[in-house]
Amino acid sequence: MRRIALAVALFVVSFATFADQWLPATPETYTSDFGSYRLTVYPRQISDPLAYFEDKLAGKEPAGQVATAQARCEATLEKLVGNHYEELWRKPLVNDVAPVSALVSERSGAIVTFDNWHSIGCCDDTIVIYDRLGDLVRKFALTDILTKQEVSRLPRTISSIHWGGEHDFDWVEDVEVVSLSIVSNGKFSDSPDVEYKTLQIRLRDGQVIAPSHAPSN
Numbered sequence: 001m002r003r004i005a006l007a008v009a010l011f012v013v014s015f016a017t018f019a020d021q022w023l024p025a026t027p028e029t030y031t032s033d034f035g036s037y038r039l040t041v042y043p044r045q046i047s048d049p050l051a052y053f054e055d056k057l058a059g060k061e062p063a064g065q066v067a068t069a070q071a072r073c074e075a076t077l078e079k080l081v082g083n084h085y086e087e088l089w090r091k092p093l094v095n096d097v098a099p100v101s102a103l104v105s106e107r108s109g110a111i112v113t114f115d116n117w118h119s120i121g122c123c124d125d126t127i128v129i130y131d132r133l134g135d136l137v138r139k140f141a142l143t144d145i146l147t148k149q150e151v152s153r154l155p156r157t158i159s160s161i162h163w164g165g166e167h168d169f170d171w172v173e174d175v176e177v178v179s180l181s182i183v184s185n186g187k188f189s190d191s192p193d194v195e196y197k198t199l200q201i202r203l204r205d206g207q208v209i210a211p212s213h214a215p216s217n
Helices: 002-020 048-058 146-153
Strands: 028-031 035-043 074-081 082-091 102-106 111-114 126-128 135-141 166-171 174-181 196-202 209-214
Touching: 028 102, 028 111, 035 102, 166 196
Parallel strands: none
Antiparallel strands: 028 035, 035 074, 074 082, 102 111, 111 126, 126 135, 166 174, 174 196, 196 209
16 A cells, blocks of 8 residues: 555656656856856756655655765856956855756845745745855745735645746845745736736845735736
8 A cells, every 4th residue: 555655646746747847957057137246056966856756755865866966956156357257155055956046136246046946936945045155144935925825826836836927136225125026816927917016025134025016027
């Protein structure tokens, strides 16, 4: 019976992988608006998605890890000096495998990462803010910025809660913030009638600023 249950669970997880089209995480580079900073994210190296899911079901961590490979997610921040980039730091990120996306501030070099490989919107590091030195400022689950009722209305797939649109940096009273675009009417972001609201978080201390409504994209 245990083997049958495991097989069923693996089928469900494998189906979720294909349904959400999660490919293996690969290094990604993110550049600030005018290229002053460049962030490269190096995922924790797993053997393959199936091994990752099998280990998760078995409670084995780090799930799917290649024994001789990089055992944590890391990132490097570089700054443009003249006509070339110079490394400022290389440090671990809090994500298990890798964030799904990231932003780098042109003004300060601060970083914000979003979501987790194969788990959009479902973890306590859905949004993570790092300062210009790569040190953690604050991390957020969706329930840290939205009510449980608001989270329950967000669109979902088997593996993920699809909560966001296009995020960006902004300024509020001379303080830099990350401006989050959050789905407000339960529609997926590729829907023509999706609507968003805007919520802002200060980069310097992770303080959430009261949301305001924004037009749909």
